[in-house]
Amino acid sequence: MAMKCALSEELPVDEYLITEEPYYVPVGNEVEIFIAAYRNKLPVNLKGPTGCGKTRFMEYMAWKLQRPLITIACHEDLTATDLVGRFLIKGDNVEWSDGPLTKAVKSGAICYLDEVVEARKDTIVVIHPLTDDRRIIPIDKLGVIVKAPDEFMLSVSYNPGYQSIVKDMKQSTRQRFVAVEFDYPPADLEKQIVAHETHVDEQTAARLVEIGQSIRNFKHHGLEEGVSTRLLIYAGKLIQEGIEAKEACRIAMSQPITDNQDLQKSIDEIIAAIM
Numbered sequence: 149m150a151m152k153c154a155l156s157e158e159l160p161v162d163e164y165l166i167t168e169e170p171y172y173v174p175v176g177n178e179v180e181i182f183i184a185a186y187r188n189k190l191p192v193n194l195k196g197p198t199g200c201g202k203t204r205f206m207e208y209m210a211w212k213l214q215r216p217l218i219t220i221a222c223h224e225d226l227t228a229t230d231l232v233g234r235f236l237i238k239g240d241n242v243e244w245s246d247g248p249l250t251k252a253v254k255s256g257a258i259c260y261l262d263e264v265v266e267a268r269k270d271t272i273v274v275i276h277p278l279t280d281d282r283r284i285i286p287i288d289k290l291g292v293i294v295k296a297p298d299e300f301m302l303s304v305s306y307n308p309g310y311q312s313i314v315k316d317m318k319q320s321t322r323q324r325f326v327a328v329e330f331d332y333p334p335a336d337l338e339k340q341i342v343a344h345e346t347h348v349d350e351q352t353a354a355r356l357v358e359i360g361q362s363i364r365n366f367k368h369h370g371l372e373e374g375v376s377t378r379l380l381i382y383a384g385k386l387i388q389e390g391i392e393a394k395e396a397c398r399i400a401m402s403q404p405i406t407d408n409q410d411l412q413k414s415i416d417e418i419i420a421a422i423m
């Protein structure tokens with residue numbers, strides 16, 4: 149197979165460049181770790197519950213490293229062809245169209261595969277040659293191999309809370325990434341984030357975070373996952389629009405996270421006591 153070079157200039161990836169600094173509050177040394185991984189061409193796995201800041205972190209890092217960010221939301225119908233590319237019929241012609249992964253490789257972008265375990269295992273193997281020293285993507289349908297430029301980086305996100313035998317990352321995939329652990333930000337930072345994102349006053353932000361933390365303690369009582377920072381922000385936004393605070397919390401917290409009425413009632417009691 150021919151070895152094809154990266155064609156960075158030819159690709160219109162400007163739309164994937166993040167020009168304004170995204171608001172991101174570092175929780176630990178994740179920024180430094182990510183930069184060290186990037187410099188060493190190590191793929192990174194962001195492990196953590198949904199809505200705790202992984203996507204925002206990726207946006208921030210792409211901005212900081214001045215690389216385009218191509219995000220792929222993984223799902224079970226995603227095929228290797230969707231990632232790599234396909235021939236499309238255009239009028240009388242058949243044209244090749246790069247998939248997002250190929251586009252990211254060629255343009256030296258950061259490719260972020262969100263919720264990677266949702267993709268089928270046979271789909272995920274296409275990333276394997278990109279995650280070791282070879283840093284290549286074979287495009288079988290074109291009979292070429294594209295080598296990633298130094299700037300290319302692969303990262304994935306993974307929620308260990310959803311772990312099951314059917315949906316788990318194979319060791320052969322897992323062990324290709326360094327793993328950075330994410331969790332909901334500590335209370336003082338989460339308060340700052342909620343206030344910034346929603347413009348609620350400090351006291352309301354503090355109460356939302358307190359409710360969030362109390363619900364998270366409920367995890368052991370049957371909740372699959374605690375309430376995310378994202379949901380606290382939703383509640384704050386509804387409050388800012390004039391929705392009564394307790395109702396906003398019910399709509400953004402007790403209703404979305406569970407269908408179990410007993411649990412909802414217990415959560416509503418927490419909301420009523422704090423808000």
Ligand code: ADP
Pocket residue numbers: 171172173174175197198199200201202203204205333341345377378381
């Ligand atoms: P995930 O990708 O983990 O599901 P997101 O990155 O979408 O979660 O986070 C949800 C929201 O929470 C973000 O849109 C952002 O408003 C906020 N957020 C969470 N953590 C942070 C943080 N450390 N700094 C700034 N915003 C944050």
